[in-house]
Amino acid sequence: MPMIEAKVTMQLPAEKRDILKAEFGKAISIIGKPESYLMINLVDNQDLYFGGKKLDKGAYVEVKVLGNVDSASSDKMTSKLCEILQNELGIPGNAVYVSYWGTGSWGWNGSNF
DSSP states (O other): OOEEEEEESSOOOHHHHHHHHHHHHHHGGGGTOOGGGOEEEEEOSOOOEETTEEOSSOEEEEEEEESOOOHHHHHHHHHHHHHHHHHHHOOOGGGEEEEEEEESOOEETTEEO
16 A cells, blocks of 8 residues: 655645646556555645755655565656656756655554555
């Protein structure tokens, strides 16, 4: 069960949320996970700072998975996430920060996988 949570500095209208949901859904296959199990959380209007300066257009994205993500897959995934955020929201790649989190246990429906 993968999870993508994207915090962005601007407001996300419903149509942009739908586009991001669809694009993230396609991108998750890069790390070998199916869209059918993907959970997405989009958090807009965030104050993000880097180096003490507020980002006008920026994003922090967490990708969480059951298991691990290898470095080659995460590198491709980061590239794709930056491309999506640039194309859809105008956020430059140098203002997109992505972290990857793997876990050995993921709970759902009263038990763990």
